[in-house]
Amino acid sequence: MSKPVEQLSQVIVRFAGDSGDGMQLTGSQFTSETALLGNDISTLPDFPAEIRAPAGSLPGVSGFQVHFADFDILTPGDAPNVLVAMNPAALKTNIKDLPKGGTLIVNSDAFNERNLQKAAYETNPLEDGSLAEYQLHSVPLTSLTVGALKGIEGVTPREAERSKNMFALGLMSWLYGRPIEPTIEFLESKFAKRPEIAAANVKALQAGYAFGETTETFAVTYEVKPAKLRPGTYRNITGNQALSLGLVAASKLSKLPLFLGAYPITPASAILEELAGYKNFGVRTFQAEDEIAAAGAAVGAAFGGALGITTSAGPGVVLKAETIGLAIMLELPLVICDIQRAGPATGMPTKPEQGDLLMVLFGRNSESPVPVVAARSPSDCFDAAIEACRIALKYRTPVYLLSDAYLANGSEPWLLPGVDSLPDISTTFATEPNDGEDFLPYLRDEQTLARPWAVPGTPGLEHRIGGLEKADRTGNVSYDPDNHDLMTRLRAQKVAGIAGDIPELEVDDPSGDARILVLGWGGTYGPIAAACRRVRNNGRAVAHAHLRHLNPFPRNTGDVLRRYDNVLVPEMNLGQLLKLVRAEFLVDAVGYNRVRGLPLRAAEVADAIEALADQ
């Protein structure tokens, strides 16, 4: 007999376990199953930088949070409703986030003396009453899994035990009415070369599902109806995947071969790995000896007429500064993707932050303006990548594309764009002399101030460029004082002029009555938009504007900011955009700043907005 079904509007599930427990896989498969049901989704993986910290230890805990709902959602959720904890360490590090009354499913088999000790529990929390305020489901996941897999030939006891994450996934799939067929297909293809392992995992998954149906531990099952999303075809996508696809699309749209120079670094490596799989799109990926060479090779490729890209995170981007200065002087297109992570030096490699804004704007010698584009959500990385390439190609300039560790690894459904709807970003190479019989490599386009791009192989346009100051028009080496002043201003004007070629800053203020504007940029879009919804639901008006272009700012930015009594700038840094808007627009904006290595929470931003309104 089937159990009663309870309707829910939204659920936030967090899977937490040891790094070796396969929590990322469990979470992403649960996400795939959920996507196919038509819910809106947002996910947040949270894992340590260590590949395998000591088993059972607190630093070794890896988590994956999935938020799914029957309406359009903006964030992975501030706190889970359901926590699945595979061992004591996972419980210890995550229980503080679970609100009282929340559902807690634990693998009771893992709560032995040794694991309890590793997690610094003096008594067993499953027995000492400390979890009384939660809906605790203590399930012996390991032994149930091992029991279910008895008789599958060629599977060692250790391999059987390792399938417990699939048992947990089966149980959760039953609890929330998710279909397990896509996961079965996935497992069969993933372990195609080891059919016995595929069989073990499928069996564990099915056993978990059946356990939910038969056990008395769970009295009800839940249903979350599909969300009313815009019609179209969707796929679930992470920021790094979307960014990679955006670069491939930009290559197609510009009709230029893509060259990526990269050095492996968290959290940007996935872009190198993803693009390495698109060789049939003419994509060349070059894993360089260091960050400097990665950027340099991209500049060399750009000189030859390719779409030159380099990807990294802050600690690698600092090393590229010199090359970006060269690209500014050479006036060649180059896109530098900075997948921001937390902290100076090595910091916290897997955690997000918005700490690189001032670095990408100013972290170079002398007057060296670079346009900056920032992505606001995982799927938006696709459009942001195309936009960064468009500006780089049209204006012959290096462009920074900013993402962060949260966007990079987080995922959401992406409404697939029609290829026909994507912008034409094609460009033209110089093929003829532009001054009588001569070719002047620094004779600028009157409108864009971009210089001609004459690639080697073009007869008659042989020319030399370099890092020394250029004479206007001819590009010859020049130490003339007035020429340097002119060229410095021309380079600045060229970048400033892009403001005329980007959309105006839009304001989201449904009532039109707001006196407070919340100004954000990049990866904080979700939490800020969700916070504004909460404030409005509480009966107050608030406006939200979110910057995609950080240099130059949209041309109406000052007007927008000056329209409000108060401007609040929430950031995952200590106030970098805040500093810029105060300096640029003389607006007395205030910041809300957290640098915890986690995305902002909608609730805390909402509190900050209301506190400002109450002043």
Added chain:
Amino acid sequence: MNELTAKDFRTDQEVRWCPGCGDYAILAAMQSFMPELGIERERTVFVSGIGCAARFPYYMNTYGMHSIHGRAPAIATGLATTRQDLSVWVVTGDGDALSIGGNHLIHALRRNVNLKILLFNNRIYGLTKGQYSPTSELGKVTKSTPMGSLDWPFNPLSLAIGAEATFVARAIDTDKAGTTAVLRAATEHRGSAFVEIFQNCPIFNDDAFSFVRDDKEGVNRIPLRDGEPITWGANAEKALRQRSDGSIEICEAGEEGVLVHDAHHEGAALAFALSRVTQDTHGGTPVGVFRAVERPVYDDLMAEQLATAVAKRGEGDLEALLHSGETWSIT
């Protein structure tokens, strides 16, 4: 099409090296050698880093880039890898290639990117006005080392061979015929070609190489000719011979076991041993092609992978790419 001459490779830019600089001779050799290559000017690119030598591209009427300190091999790698139709040359110096750019040099060599790398070695920092370089001899007294330098110098050829270079040669700035022969061999080599050119800096390190530059009688130059016994001296009376431990000693030309030069020998040991023969250690300096072996070329391999991917999966289709993975529709 008219035959090109050296003049066609000159630019309208005033050459700004110091009077007597060895770079003039190398530039002249390059400009007169280029027309022989039969490569169009527009398909030739010179990329340099920073230093006196790095001004070279400004004076060659081809495509060129004067880039940043030490990075020319990396920049040229990106160019050569995307444009197999080009002839890409890197011009560098001992500081540029071996100090600030050491990492890029060794990796370009091991990858065997199709680049011709010319290292103008003057054993001093010229453009920054006279500090010691990574090839300066131990104890070198300069402005930055008033009591003598403390670091042991690199042997550029040993370094290149150790870095898996497939073509390694040495030339002397004033020896136009020898330089041209080496450049020609470098051009014919597909892959990374590394050429050290002894270059005199008359201002900060004059006469550093006078033992071979002024060696009219040939008592100090040891010419390396493929397939011939390695002999030298005013009357070709001296010769090289390999000891049982692999090192090289001097013997008389008529003696048993005189080395016959084989630049194409697969193993790098002999070329390395030859690179250890120096004026200081052996009283002679080998000049010519030390090593020239074939190995897969990075840019060719990359092009092959792209072609294989297209053959297997077809030309990339953007619409299909966006729709790959698990998709679902909402109506």
